[in-house]
Amino acid sequence: MSLVLQNEVSLKPFNTFGVEVRARLFAEARNDDEVRQGIALSAERGLPLLVIGGGSNLLLTGDIEALVLRMASRGIRVLADDGERVRIEAEAGEVWDELVRWSLAQGLGGLENLSLIPGTVGAAPMQNIGAYGVELKDVFDSLVALDRQNGEVREFGLADCAFAYRDSLFKREPGRWVILRVRFNLSHNAALHLDYGPVRQRLAEEGVAEPTPADVARVICAIRREKLPDPAVLGNAGSFFKNPLVPAALAERLRSEHSDLVAYPQADGQVKLAAGWLIDKAGWKGFRLGAAGVHAQQALVLVNYGGATGSEIHALAERIRADIRQRFGVELEMEPNLY
Ligand code: EPU
Numbered sequence: 001m002s003l004v005l006q007n008e009v010s011l012k013p014f015n016t017f018g019v020e021v022r023a024r025l026f027a028e029a030r031n032d033d034e035v036r037q038g039i040a041l042s043a044e045r046g047l048p049l050l051v052i053g054g055g056s057n058l059l060l061t062g063d064i065e066a067l068v069l070r071m072a073s074r075g076i077r078v079l080a081d082d083g084e085r086v087r088i089e090a091e092a093g094e095v096w097d098e099l100v101r102w103s104l105a106q107g108l109g110g111l112e113n114l115s116l117i118p119g120t121v122g123a124a125p126m127q128n129i130g131a132y133g134v135e136l137k138d139v140f141d142s143l144v145a146l147d148r149q150n151g152e153v154r155e156f157g158l159a160d161c162a163f164a165y166r167d168s169l170f171k172r173e174p175g176r177w178v179i180l181r182v183r184f185n186l187s188h189n190a191a192l193h194l195d196y197g198p199v200r201q202r203l204a205e206e207g208v209a210e211p212t213p214a215d216v217a218r219v220i221c222a223i224r225r226e227k228l229p230d231p232a233v234l235g236n237a238g239s240f241f242k243n244p245l246v247p248a249a250l251a252e253r254l255r256s257e258h259s260d261l262v263a264y265p266q267a268d269g270q271v272k273l274a275a276g277w278l279i280d281k282a283g284w285k286g287f288r289l290g291a292a293g294v295h296a297q298q299a300l301v302l303v304n305y306g307g308a309t310g311s312e313i314h315a316l317a318e319r320i321r322a323d324i325r326q327r328f329g330v331e332l333e334m335e336p337n338l339y
Pocket of ligand 1: 130131132133197227228237238239240241242243262274275276277280285297298299300335
């Protein structure tokens with residue numbers, strides 16, 4: 001098989017913000033060999049290479065003078081099953097939520113709290129995706145990645161990945177690693193994580209006394225559908241900002257001024273603040289700047305009402321950041337990658 005190259009391709013279908021920009025060259029890599037072909041071609045043509053997954057964590061601010069390589073490898077397999085613990089492997093191009101649903105259909109627990117997160121398997125470790133009290137690192141076994149600096153394939157265990165809140169080695173070395181496949185530790189009898197937000201309460205309301213992973217997934221899907229706009233209807237990239245980590249003294253000062261501050265103390269003494277609360281408190285919820293806006297139901301999500309450019313969305317984000325810095329002395333960091 002060889003890579004099919006296309007010229008001047010619209011990336012609108014390939015980014016969940018639905019921003020209209022074009023890629024100078026575009027191709028889909030269905031296997032490791034096609035990834036290598038993409039790397040070689042970008043060097044031959046003197047164009048940078050931009051590897052993308054589901055485009056759900058991307059803000060594209062202009063035409064991309066690069067070869068955009070979309071990971072399209074498929075395949076999910078069981079590597080080991082001792083009747084209790086199950087190690088599985090999925091190719092980078094698999095859709096994340098399809099992997100979650102596959103695991104639930106096998107009766108396996110571990111991924112249920114990460115239901116309905118947009119994006120691909122290969123992109124998931126990049127920012128250590130997380131939701132409802134579970135992060136990818138909690139179910140991670142290992143991954144295989146290609147080093148673009150020397151073409152070598154390397155295996156990474158948990159400790160090698162430097163996972164942190166929405167962060168990893170791969171995110172800190174942008175453009176170096178192409179994640180090819182990821183392995184997870186799942187279980188036939190996984191311990192459930194029900195203590196985040198309204199999960200336990202919603203199960204009780206449904207009358208579920210002994211929840212299964214599939215029950216947890218169902219409830220989390222329902223909560224997410226209520227809180228987060230569907231990118232197929234309203235362009236967005238989920239949370240636009242990370243929840244900021246601040247020194248305890250700053251959190252205390254803010255708490256003295258705002259008794260309803262949403263703050264989560266961390267093991268290292270820092271305090272994580274809810275960026276959505278800060279932005280909401282500052283009055284941005286429902287604000288519109290042209291076709292870009294702050295979601296009316298969730299201040300942490302920026303949306304494209306249709307036809308917004310990436311630069312407009314970025315300009316809105318910068319105005320919000322400046323305002324939050326000035327009002328609260330808190331620096332917000334963008335979650336999506338900007339190109
Ligand atoms: N809040 C407001 N106003 C808002 C939004 C939030 O006051 O407009 C308050 C809420 O009332 C709540 C707190 O802020 O007390 C936190 O809000 P929420 O529970 O909705 O969670 P979040 O901090 O906004 C994080 C993740 C989500 C993840 C959920 C559930 C980040 C940046 N975001 O959101 O991840 O799904 O928790 O675990 O960590 C994503 O990364 O794209 C994402 C959606």
